[in-house]
Amino acid sequence: MTAADLRLPNATALALLDAAQALLAEGGTKALSARAVAERAGVRKGLVFYYWPSLDALVAEALTRYYEAQLEVLERAATTEGELPARMHAMVDAYLDFAESSHAYARIVQEQVAGRGAHLELVATHLRDVVALVTRGLEGALPARGPLSLPHFHLTLSALMVNYFTYAPVFGRAWWGKDPLGRAGLAERRAHVHWVVDACLSALDAR
Amino acid sequence: MTAADLRLPNATALALLDAAQALLAEGGTKALSARAVAERAGVRKGLVFYYWPSLDALVAEALTRYYEAQLEVLERAATTEGELPARMHAMVDAYLDFAESSHAYARIVQEQVAGRGAHLELVATHLRDVVALVTRGLEGALPARGPLSLPHFHLTLSALMVNYFTYAPVFGRAWWGKDPLGRAGLAERRAHVHWVVDACLSALDAR
DNA sequence: GGCGCTCTTGACCGAGCGGTCAAAGTCCTA
DNA sequence: TAGGACTTTGACCGCTCGGTCAAGAGCGCC
Incomplete structure (x- = not known):
């Protein structure tokens, strides 16, 4: 799973990735929940799983x-x-x-x-x-x-x-x-x- | 909160402490839940909070x-x-x-x-x-x-x-x-x- | 206008969490 | 033998978690 495998190189998908990276930097993995990522990206939690197969896949990326x-x-x-x-x-x-x-x-x-x-x-x-x-x-x-x-x-x-x-x-x-x-x-x-x-x-x- | 502050220097309380230490060593803090500690010590979860004020206090000790x-x-x-x-x-x-x-x-x-x-x-x-x-x-x-x-x-x-x-x-x-x-x-x-x-x-x- | 497609939402699920508590068990002592 | 103190249990609470899903919203095209 890489950014290129996304449904589309969509702006929202990348915003989620950016949000995950920012949260990772600030508080490590324990600060990183699907809800937190969504909030940081300004969308609802459901979208995390629309664009990424799992939270783990997003973090791995x-x-x-x-x-x-x-x-x-x-x-x-x-x-x-x-x-x-x-x-x-x-x-x-x-x-x-x-x-x-x-x-x-x-x-x-x-x-x-x-x-x-x-x-x-x-x-x-x-x-x-x-x-x-x-x-x-x-x-x-x-x-x-x-x-x-x-x-x-x-x-x-x-x-x-x-x-x-x-x-x-x-x-x-x-x-x-x-x-x-x-x-x-x-x-x-x-x-x-x-x-x-x-x-x-x-x-x-x-x- | 140290071992000496326990209700009593009870064998069960110390078994819980040993269990916490063992789990900490094996899997770090994320492997350490009140239920896991109790199970490792061979008792029920309720006892953790009978002998220790909180899980955090036990881990700190x-x-x-x-x-x-x-x-x-x-x-x-x-x-x-x-x-x-x-x-x-x-x-x-x-x-x-x-x-x-x-x-x-x-x-x-x-x-x-x-x-x-x-x-x-x-x-x-x-x-x-x-x-x-x-x-x-x-x-x-x-x-x-x-x-x-x-x-x-x-x-x-x-x-x-x-x-x-x-x-x-x-x-x-x-x-x-x-x-x-x-x-x-x-x-x-x-x-x-x-x-x-x-x-x-x-x-x-x-x- | 209405179909179809992508994108987005919010309600919902089961599981596990730390923590509480009343009730029951155990054991010593009077 | 009865009482009381200490110990143990298991049911329960509220909460958050990752993940699902049906129902819309928005939009371009015929």
Whole structure:
């Protein structure tokens, strides 16, 4: 079920999709009911099931939208010219750019993974796609197995970035000293991540 | 509301608490209903509200149990004698020991944080306690502010560990090459985390 | 005007939810 | 043996949920 499979590429159907995506971003899956989606789109609940086979199908499509957008951004960075360090920093920047442009992404993925959400399989497939893409981008630069292998570093770096967006708001401005998701806060985190990448790269060199 | 505030430290009340904790571990908050808890404890639903003022209070107590156990483990490590590197490694080990001994911990915390769960405030308070504890353990070893400050490193290191437990099962044995939560998989991750810590420490030294 | 098609509505369904409560069961004590 | 306190049950309440469906509304076309 994708947007193209709709009865018609109807404005109402797309408004429902937009509404679902907005609700997802604001309150996660638990804020997303058929009634809420309809209300947000300015129509009655019945229409949700006229245009979409089920609420799950609608949510799955909303999630897929996020994933495709992210994959596209990463794809560009992974095919950057240059040496390994440059490519790694480019991919980190691409990841952070995407996360900053849609703050909800991190929370949505983590909610599914940690809460064993109804769409875990979709998320898992997407994550495997991302890892495959990153693997292509960093081919041969790291040991094939063991604690310094690419899967470990991928998990590590994505954790560094994803968790900032989910945890920093919990700590809040008072504790963090500045708005974690404000311009300065985001720039500081970006600097931190790049610093850690460099620390790891030079330790790998020194091996 | 803690276990000590119950009408009596009754066996049934505690069985309900155990049941809630088990369900939380297996399926997260969405698997946790008053009926499910009662069934798991082998009693009828009415008893849940006889011994606990509400389902939320019961869940809050189950969460608190996890947190207190974790704080105790970390407390010991944070007061370890020795230089900074030794203390950092000790704290990483303590964190991993705890996570390994209760795999559900990571998922439960992340579910609350990412899903804006009903118990977010409880979790947030707990997280601040943990950071305060770690701060005491590493006092003065890092800049007070900026991208190399302790809050950033704390977020980074806990992300490294927590996310392994929530994400690795999603990738699964087939993709990861071995059972991520098996003995060998856990040991490998532990080695990776310690390696990253050392990489960061020597980069800090070289500054 | 009236047919036919798409779009929209609102009433309705069964299920599960957290929570309440009167009644019954159980067990100790006087 | 009777009473009373504690424990347990099951019926019940109001509510929200995803999903269905018959009945219209609007509209273009013959």
